[in-house]
Amino acid sequence: MKTNSGYSTMAAQQKQEEKLWDAVKTSAMVLGTGLLIFTAFMNSASWYVQKIWETSGNFWQTAWLNLYNRFEGKEWSLFLFGAALVPALAFWCFNGILMVADVTGKPTFITRYRIQLGKNDPVDTKKLRQAIYTALFNQFFISLPMLVPMFHVMKWWGNTFSKELPTFQWFLVELSIFTVTEEILFYYSHRLVHLPLLYKHIHKKHHEWTAPIGVVSIYAHPLEHILSNTLPVMTGPMIMGSHIVSIAAWFSLALITTSISHCGYHLPFLPSPEFHDFHHLKFNQCYGVLGVLDYLHGTDTVFRQTKAYERHRVLLSLTPLSESIPETPKRAE
Numbered sequence: 401m402k403t404n405s406g407y408s409t410m411a412a413q414q415k416q417e418e419k420l421w422d423a424v425k426t427s428a429m430v431l432g433t434g435l436l437i438f439t440a441f442m443n444s445a446s447w448y449v450q451k452i453w454e455t456s457g458n459f460w461q462t463a464w465l466n467l468y469n470r471f472e473g474k475e476w477s478l479f480l481f482g483a484a485l486v487p488a489l490a491f492w493c494f495n496g497i498l499m500v501a502d503v504t505g506k507p508t509f510i511t512r513y514r515i516q517l518g519k520n521d522p523v524d525t526k527k528l529r530q531a532i533y534t535a536l537f538n539q540f541f542i543s544l545p546m547l548v549p550m551f552h553v554m555k556w557w558g559n560t561f562s563k564e565l566p567t568f569q570w571f572l573v574e575l576s577i578f579t580v581t582e583e584i585l586f587y588y589s590h591r592l593v594h595l596p597l598l599y600k601h602i603h604k605k606h607h608e609w610t611a612p613i614g615v616v617s618i619y620a621h622p623l624e625h626i627l628s629n630t631l632p633v634m635t636g637p638m639i640m641g642s643h644i645v646s647i648a649a650w651f652s653l654a655l656i657t658t659s660i661s662h663c664g665y666h667l668p669f670l671p672s673p674e675f676h677d678f679h680h681l682k683f684n685q686c687y688g689v690l691g692v693l694d695y696l697h698g699t700d701t702v703f704r705q706t707k708a709y710e711r712h713r714v715l716l717s718l719t720p721l722s723e724s725i726p727e728t729p730k731r732a733e
């Protein structure tokens with residue numbers, strides 16, 4: 401009996417080893433095949449991406465040369481077109497859509513994503529008109545004249561009117577430098593205008609809107625518009641001596657993102673505006689753009705304890721706020 405049991409134990413062990421070996425072989429085969437397919441896929445995918453990139457690269461380069469020739473080398477006109485007209489069109493088209501929602505409350509799918517419930521529902525048209533006038537004033541009489549010294553800096557220092565476009569990779573490098581420059585300059589200039597004396601005479605205007613809307617992003621005192629809105633965005637391209645196409649893209653992007661952070665709606669697929677919306681609600685929190693300097697200086701500690709912060713952290717909020725976390729902290733004063 402003892403021997404039999406010994407044999408059966410050995411047989412069972414052998415069987416188990418065989419099974420294990422089989423499992424290892426199967427796994428190796430599956431992994432090997434998977435790796436082979438994956439490598440083949442990656443090779444062909446990168447080949448396709450490369451091809452698409454080359455084709456679209458040629459497309460943009462050709463489009464740029466056409467535009468360049470159309471301006472017949474008139475660099476100032478080209479500069480005005482890229483640094484003023486394109487960003488202004490981007491700003492007003494985007495804000496036009498937002499304003500329709502603010503005034504009419506339609507389309508309802510947008511208004512259901514409103515952060516501060518019951519505010520601007522609908523927006524006060526008199527206040528809105530005032531905001532539009534100030535925004536236009538700042539664009540025409542502050543931003544536009546500031547382009548004159550910038551143009552001369554770019555001519556002297558930059559590669560702004562080169563016939564060759566920068567590569568996409570270089571544009572991404574520039575974009576990260578622009579973003580960091582903006583974060584630093586905006587954060588500290590913004591904290592500066594929150595000093596009681598400067599706040600009273602300069603920044604209070606921008607804070608008239610405790611529940612902001614898109615166009616309020618450039619509703620500010622002229623001095624603030626120079627110091628906090630325009631210089632932080634202009635400095636990056638001036639340091640890098642950027643191409644006019646990069647400048648046009650960056651200015652448009654900066655104007656659209658600041659409009660989003662003021663728009664009052666936390667819409668899906670768009671960056672969260674909760675951070676700056678909270679600044680308008682509480683005044684002494686969330687001064688920056690990215691939030692990095694607020695984290696380092698501890699100026700976001702109250703924000704981090706709120707429902708708004710929970711919503712802010714969700715990268716893709718698909719549920720309308722009125723149906724998810726409706727609680728909005730009360731204004732501190």
Ligand SMILES: [Zn+2]
Pocket residue numbers: 606612616617662676680
């Ligand atoms: Zn603001």
Ligand SMILES: [Zn+2]
Pocket residue numbers: 590594603607679
């Ligand atoms: Zn402020």
